[in-house]
Amino acid sequence: MAVNRYAKERLESLVAHLAAGMGVPANDAALFAEVLVDADLHGVSTHGVSRLNIYLQRIDARLIDPQAALTIDRRTGSTLALDAGNGLGQIQARKALDLLLPLARQNGLAAATIRNSQHFGALSWYGNYAASQKMVLMAMTNGEPAMSPEGGFEAFFGTNPIAASFPTGKGFPVKIDLATSTVARGNIIAAQKKGAPIPGGWALDRQGNPTTDASEALLGTVLTMAGHKGYALALMVELFSGALSGSAVGPDVGSMYKNMNRKQDVGHFFCLFDIAAFLDYDEYLRRVDATIDRIKAAKKRPGVEEILVPGERSARQARINGAGGIPLSGETVAELERWCARLKIPFDCPEVVC
Amino acid sequence: MAVNRYAKERLESLVAHLAAGMGVPANDAALFAEVLVDADLHGVSTHGVSRLNIYLQRIDARLIDPQAALTIDRRTGSTLALDAGNGLGQIQARKALDLLLPLARQNGLAAATIRNSQHFGALSWYGNYAASQKMVLMAMTNGEPAMSPEGGFEAFFGTNPIAASFPTGKGFPVKIDLATSTVARGNIIAAQKKGAPIPGGWALDRQGNPTTDASEALLGTVLTMAGHKGYALALMVELFSGALSGSAVGPDVGSMYKNMNRKQDVGHFFCLFDIAAFLDYDEYLRRVDATIDRIKAAKKRPGVEEILVPGERSARQARINGAGGIPLSGETVAELERWCARLKIPFDCPEVVC
Numbered sequence: 001m002a003v004n005r006y007a008k009e010r011l012e013s014l015v016a017h018l019a020a021g022m023g024v025p026a027n028d029a030a031l032f033a034e035v036l037v038d039a040d041l042h043g044v045s046t047h048g049v050s051r052l053n054i055y056l057q058r059i060d061a062r063l064i065d066p067q068a069a070l071t072i073d074r075r076t077g078s079t080l081a082l083d084a085g086n087g088l089g090q091i092q093a094r095k096a097l098d099l100l101l102p103l104a105r106q107n108g109l110a111a112a113t114i115r116n117s118q119h120f121g122a123l124s125w126y127g128n129y130a131a132s133q134k135m136v137l138m139a140m141t142n143g144e145p146a147m148s149p150e151g152g153f154e155a156f157f158g159t160n161p162i163a164a165s166f167p168t169g170k171g172f173p174v175k176i177d178l179a180t181s182t183v184a185r186g187n188i189i190a191a192q193k194k195g196a197p198i199p200g201g202w203a204l205d206r207q208g209n210p211t212t213d214a215s216e217a218l219l220g221t222v223l224t225m226a227g228h229k230g231y232a233l234a235l236m237v238e239l240f241s242g243a244l245s246g247s248a249v250g251p252d253v254g255s256m257y258k259n260m261n262r263k264q265d266v267g268h269f270f271c272l273f274d275i276a277a278f279l280d281y282d283e284y285l286r287r288v289d290a291t292i293d294r295i296k297a298a299k300k301r302p303g304v305e306e307i308l309v310p311g312e313r314s315a316r317q318a319r320i321n322g323a324g325g326i327p328l329s330g331e332t333v334a335e336l337e338r339w340c341a342r343l344k345i346p347f348d349c350p351e352v353v354c
Numbered sequence: 355m356a357v358n359r360y361a362k363e364r365l366e367s368l369v370a371h372l373a374a375g376m377g378v379p380a381n382d383a384a385l386f387a388e389v390l391v392d393a394d395l396h397g398v399s400t401h402g403v404s405r406l407n408i409y410l411q412r413i414d415a416r417l418i419d420p421q422a423a424l425t426i427d428r429r430t431g432s433t434l435a436l437d438a439g440n441g442l443g444q445i446q447a448r449k450a451l452d453l454l455l456p457l458a459r460q461n462g463l464a465a466a467t468i469r470n471s472q473h474f475g476a477l478s479w480y481g482n483y484a485a486s487q488k489m490v491l492m493a494m495t496n497g498e499p500a501m502s503p504e505g506g507f508e509a510f511f512g513t514n515p516i517a518a519s520f521p522t523g524k525g526f527p528v529k530i531d532l533a534t535s536t537v538a539r540g541n542i543i544a545a546q547k548k549g550a551p552i553p554g555g556w557a558l559d560r561q562g563n564p565t566t567d568a569s570e571a572l573l574g575t576v577l578t579m580a581g582h583k584g585y586a587l588a589l590m591v592e593l594f595s596g597a598l599s600g601s602a603v604g605p606d607v608g609s610m611y612k613n614m615n616r617k618q619d620v621g622h623f624f625c626l627f628d629i630a631a632f633l634d635y636d637e638y639l640r641r642v643d644a645t646i647d648r649i650k651a652a653k654k655r656p657g658v659e660e661i662l663v664p665g666e667r668s669a670r671q672a673r674i675n676g677a678g679g680i681p682l683s684g685e686t687v688a689e690l691e692r693w694c695a696r697l698k699i700p701f702d703c704p705e706v707v708c
Contacts, residue, residue, distance in 0.1 A: 078432050079631040081461030107461050108433030109625075113632050136598070151661045152652035164590045166597075174593065176586040208655050215674075226579040232530040232664040234650075236518045239528065243641040244490070244519075244632050248646060271625070277433040278598050291604060295589075298506035301562050302659050307505045310586040334610040 005325025005352040006335055012037045014336065014349045015052060018119060019088075022059045022345035023066035025080040028091045034112035035090040039122035042327045043317035046186025049328055052255055053335040055088060055116040055118070063263050064088060070095045073246070075113075077105045078269075080112040081246070086263050089120025093268060097126060100272045101133055108277030112269040113245035119143065119256055123177040124314060126270075127165025134281050139158035139163045142241040142248075142266060146185050148221045150231040153208030155221045156250045158257060158266075159185045160237035165311070167275070169285045174319075175311030180234040181222040188214050188222065193331065240269040325352030358687055359679025359706040366391045368690065368703045369406060373442075375697035376413045377420035382445045389444040393476035394680045397671035400540025401476035405683055407689040408610055409442060409472070416471060417617050418442060424449045427469075427600070432457045434466040435599070440617050443474030443495075447622060450479060454626045455487055462631030467599035468622040473497065473610055477531040478668060480624075481519025485527035488635050490627040493517040494601075496595040497619060498609040499537050503577045504585040507562030509575045510604045513539045513621075514591035521629070523639045524646060524670075529665030534588040536575040542568050547685065594623040627672070679706030683707065 015033035020026050039048035057063045068087025072080055078100055096112050103110035121215035123139055128138035143158025159179035166174040179185070183202050191198050192214035200210060201206035203217035208261040211217055224230030247267025275284045292309050300307060321327065328336075340347045369387035374380050393402035412418045422441025426434055434453055450466050455566035457464035477493055484491035498514025513533035520528040533539070537556050545552050546568035554564060557571030565571050578584030596603035601621025608618040629638045645665050652659060675681065682690075694701040 002590065074632065076462035076628070076631040077460060079628075081632045107431035109463065109465050110426075110462050113628065136594075137661075149649045149652060149661050149663075151658040152649075153655050154652045156387075156649065156652055162587075166593050166594075174589065176590045178583045178586055182580070204655075208653070225583055226536070228664075229579055231534045232532055233516075235528065235664060236530045238645065239518075239520050239642065240490075243645055244629065244638065246633055246641075250648060273465065273598075274430070274433075275598065277430040278428065278435045279600055282600065283600075287566065287600075287603065288593065291597055294604060295503045295510065298503060298508045298510055298700070301505055301507050301558075304505040307503050309503075310582075310589060336588055 003327045003329055005327050006349050006350055008037060008041060008322060008326055010349045011040075011049065012346070013240055015049060017345050018056065018336070018339050018343060019066070021339075021345055022056050024059075024088065024091075025067060028088075030334045031094050032088055032090045035094065035121050035125040037326065038128075040124040040328065041318045041321050042122070042124040042314040043321070044122040044124060045313065045327070045329070046190060046273060048183065049123070049336070050332045052147065053332075053339070056339055058118075058256065058260070061260055063260065068092070078107040078131060080110075082112050082114045084114050084117035086116050086118075089118040089266065089268070092117055093120045093126060093270070096268075097129060097137075097272070100270060101135070104135060104272040104274045109271065109273045109338050111269070111271040113241070114270070115245040115247035115265070117247070117266045117268055118264050119266060120268060123161075123163040123165065123175060127163070127173050127175050127177075130272060131165055131167035133303060134167060134275050136167070136275060137163075137165050138273070140237040140241045140269040140270040142238050142250075142253055144253050144264065145224045147181050147224050148204070149235075150224060150228040153204050154251070155219055157234040157238055157270070158253060159222060160234040160241070162233060162237055166288060169286070169289045172311055172315030174288070174292070175314060176310055177310070178225075180225055180230045180237060182225050182230070183222065185222060190220060238268075241267040245269065274315075302338040357681045357683055358701050359681050361415050361706055362391060362395060362680055364703045365394075365403065366679055368699075369403060370702070371699050372406065372410065372690070372693050372697060373420070375693075375699055376410050378413075378442065378445075379421060380471040381432070382442075385448050386442055386444045389448065389475055391680065392479040392482075394682065395672045395675050396476070396478040396668040397675070398476040398478060398668065399681070399683070400538065400544060404686045405473070405475070407686075407693070408694055412472075412610070412614075415614055417614065422446070432461040432464040434464075436466050436468045438468050438471035440470050440472075440619075442623070443472040443620065446471055446566070447474045447480060447624070450622075450624060451483060451491075451626070455489070458489060458626040458628045463627045465623070465625040466594070468624070469599040469601035469619070470617075471620045471622055472618050473620060473633065475565075477515075477517040477519065477529060481517070481527050481529050484626060485519055485521035488521060488629050490521070490629060491517075491519050492625040492627070494591040494623040496594045496604075496607055498607050498612075498618065499605045500576045501535050501578050501588060502558070503579060503589075504582040507558050507575055508605070510656060511588040512607060513576060513590055513626070514588040516587060516591055520642060521639070522646060523643045526665055528642070528646070528663055528670030529668060531664070534579055534584045534591060536579050537576065537585070539576060542571050546572060563630060582665060592622075595621040599623065
């Protein structure tokens with residue numbers, strides 16, 4: 001389908017109005033919209049506004065509580081065990097970060113588990129926020145069953161991403177953000193939406209055979225990256241985000257798309273490090289920037305024009321989309337229009353002419 | 355060469371005597387020997403007693419300070435920026451863990467950077483120790499240049515492992531411990547020692563071409579696991595262990611084997627989480643054990659007899675080696691004999707008859 005482009009603020013406003021129309025308090029709806037649109041701004045369209053439809057459907061089906069409070073189950077000097085109250089992941093994750101910041105400033109670092117949550121989108125907003133506070137953020141989340149342990153073929157783990165962002169003096173944070181699968185599940189969903197095949201090596205079907213059919217892959221299992229290494233990392237993410245948080249673990253996590261009869265109960269894990277606890281922030285910046293410069297100046301393999309550092313490509317995309325408008329697929333626009341019609345909210349988000 | 359088997363306590367005693375013979379204080383030598391032999395006990399012979407020879411050579415060449423103190427550069431309520439004083443990594447890492455434990459008990463978690471250190475061996479001892487204290491340990495270290503960033507072919511990163519261990523009720527901790535390379539550099543060193551070729555896909559030669567020659571691979575670069583994902587994780591490890599610690603970063607880290615004219619200046623990163631800060635320890639154990647049981651009961655791919663959890667294989671190996679003796683290669687035994695002769699220490703470590 002065609003791709004249209006929209007101005008960031010107008011799109012945020014529209015998404016916030018739709019969320020508020022489904023019962024999300026206005027302030028929370030604005031937080032939520034900012035995170036969603038920020039993913040699209042950074043080119044991570046699989047985790048942005050394209051997910052709004054399912055979030056709203058799940059609120060509509062009373063599977064997400066739009067007014068959930070974030071409550072503290074347990075706290076120590078620098079840790080919080082949080083209960084998201086089955087609220088929207090983006091809102092509860094932002095509130096968790098705001099609770100962690102003063103603890104990390106006081107003791108040098110702080111961590112939170114967050115149980116009873118949902119899919120919380122892309123890292124870019126959280127990473128940029130932590131970086132603006134001169135903090136390093138490490139983040140993990142479990143998710144709906146997608147990958148098997150090495151040697152198995154039942155969907156057990158989510159694609160269990162591990163992420164970390166580091167502030168730099170380069171105008172963007174280093175953003176490490178990777179699913180522990182060979183490929184993010186969002187890419188398979190995108191292929192399915194397009195009716196396109198997926199490359200071999202990405203997934204197994206329900207019988208444990210390799211498949212290039214996106215629909216079969218979504219019913220089967222995604223392969224872990226680098227075999228047993230991805231399995232080990234997925235388990236690490238599952239234990240921090242799931243076992244330690246008190247959320248559902250592995251196959252007990254609900255599917256956002258398939259299980260329209262129960263909540264997801266996703267678990268997240270955040271760890272925030274105050275850079276100044278380890279060395280002077282200016283010295284840190286010099287060291288990180290020098291590392292980036294040296295990586296980019298390294299000898300290139302044949303055919304390689306430029307060596308990128310993680311986060312660089314998405315930061316460039318954010319500049320392009322910030323100037324030229326944020327692209328949305330025709331399908332996502334149609335979903336927005338349907339929700340506008342239902343909630344009697346004007347689709348007040350004109351296309352940007354590039 | 356032949357493999358001989360030795361009793362754990364006798365081997366520890368011998369290693370400790372040799373280290374003490376080179377100037378390591380007796381208590382520290384015992385700590386050091388315990389970590390080294392523990393790696394062999396768990397089947398990680400690439401990171402155990404086979405490394406003693408080079409550590410002692412480097413002490414002999416005044417490239418490692420056998421009597422270094424561990425000093426605190428900076429501290430906050432739950433963080434320590436430590437200077438290993440160019441001492442042995444195993445000793446300083448153990449002392450760092452002991453400094454972190456009370457901080458983690460007090461505030462729920464604690465982290466340390468350790469600069470000016472060396473190769474610190476395998477995770478197994480540190481992970482078991484943290485688990486015995488009902489803590490989760492996350493550990494990272496940079497290392498001598500071995501891998502290029504994705505798209506490059508100069509050795510830049512070490513094989514930058516990321517590790518985490520989680521206590522269980524199963525008699526062994528879950529032990530996630532993986533180099534972010536396609537393969538641990540130790541395996542290439544082992545192939546080189548045997549004169550064996552390495553599989554394709556492991557490494558590039560000095561010109562950036564794929565190679566199956568172990569010696570060429572050690573002069574060239576090891577490939578990151580899963581391409582850009584391994585690159586991203588290697589950078590995360592480098593920024594935590596190197597940039598944040600104040601140690602050497604990337605290509606500035608000295609090679610243990612090749613640079614017999616300068617120190618390594620390796621950096622480590624430890625983060626210790628007190629499980630009881632997040633949920634009751636007994637509940638945690640139930641949740642982790644149930645996760646393990648469920649993984650092991652998952653449907654198996656054709657030809658797979660058993661699904662293992664990370665740490666299970668090495669725990670079994672430790673039981674076998676604990677009962678039947680710890681295997682050392684003939685080459686490692688010959689190195690031990692040479693050091694015994696030089697230091698006039700009897701090779702008082704009879705072979706175990708299995």
